[in-house]
Amino acid sequence: MSTPAEYYNSLPPVSKAYGVLCLMATAAQRLQLYDAxxxxxxxxxxxxxxxxxxxxxxxxxxxxxxFPFAIRLIIIAKYGVSLERGPFGKRTADFLWMLIFGAISLLVMAVVPFLWTPFMGPSLVFMIVYIWAREFPNARINIYGVVSLKVHWFYLPWVMLALDLIFGVPLLPNFLGMVAGHLYYFLTVLHPLASGKYIFKTPLWVYPFLGLFAFYFCS
Structure with a gap:
């Protein structure tokens, strides 16, 4: 059984960096080092x-x-890591671009007043859920450590939405994450399958960021 340090060191760079930065942001806010x-x-x-x-x-x-914060962090640690190690294995830049594209899409949607939320992090995390469900359509999932079931990809995000409704978590951020996730999946998978052309490539300017992640989080 690995130690916490070994587990941390084994995590892929992008998921590790995002999870650590989110944890640090909340911890610093809790310590009143800044106003959110x-x-x-x-x-x-x-x-x-x-x-x-x-x-x-x-x-x-x-x-x-x-509790919602803990669930979002677990999603990054489980689904984000699973994507980065699996479908995006040896394609770390593509995984980073997926998150950047999702963030840009969410910023554009937030221009519309009734789609705006002050913090888009929860939406980006739910985008990870949507993409994971698409990439692992028949995987057995464990929801909140309580319910273990095998479902088709379509139902996982909706099951989590239903549970968020029960727990009183706002649903708009999650819906926005689903929209951003579907847009990315359409451009990278569905459209190339239908047209035979793949034009949505990871920009070259994304690659230098991988060196920063490796230096600060993997050294």
């Missing part, structure tokens, strides 16, 4: 006060320490 309102996505502050960091930092705050 200062990183919330508010386009008025972005365009009028040039607070560009809000476009990025809002994705790392998954909420205060709570």
């Amino acid at each position: 309102r200062n990183i919330a996505l508010t386009y008025e502050d972005v365009f009028r006060r040039f607070q560009i960091w809000r476009l990025v930092n809002n994705f790392f705050f998954l909420g205060p320490f709570s």
Whole structure:
């Protein structure tokens, strides 16, 4: 049985980096090192006060320490790692691009007032759930450590939405994550299968970020 340090070191770089940054963001907020309102996505502050960091930092705050926060962190550790090791194995840059594309898609959707949420991290995490369900359509899943079942990919996100409704978790962020996930899957899988052309390639500027992850989280 591996130790916590061995488990941490075995994690793939992108999922590890995102999970650690989300944990650090919530811990720092809990210690009152910053006010979460200062990183919330508010386009008025972005365009009028040039607070560009809000476009990025809002994705790392998954909420205060709570049951929903723990579930989101587990999703990164389980489904994110499973994707990065499985379908995206040896394609780490593609996995990072998936998250970046999802973040950009969510920022665009948030321009619409009734689709806006101050923190888009939960939506990005739910996008991971959607993509995982697509890539592992017949896998046996364990939901919240309580229910173990084998379901078709279509039902997993909806089962989790139903449970979030029971627990009183807002559903809009998860719906947005599903939309972003479907858009990515359409462009990378469904459209190439239908047209025979794959034009949605990972940009070259994504690759240098992998070196940063390797230096700060894998050294």
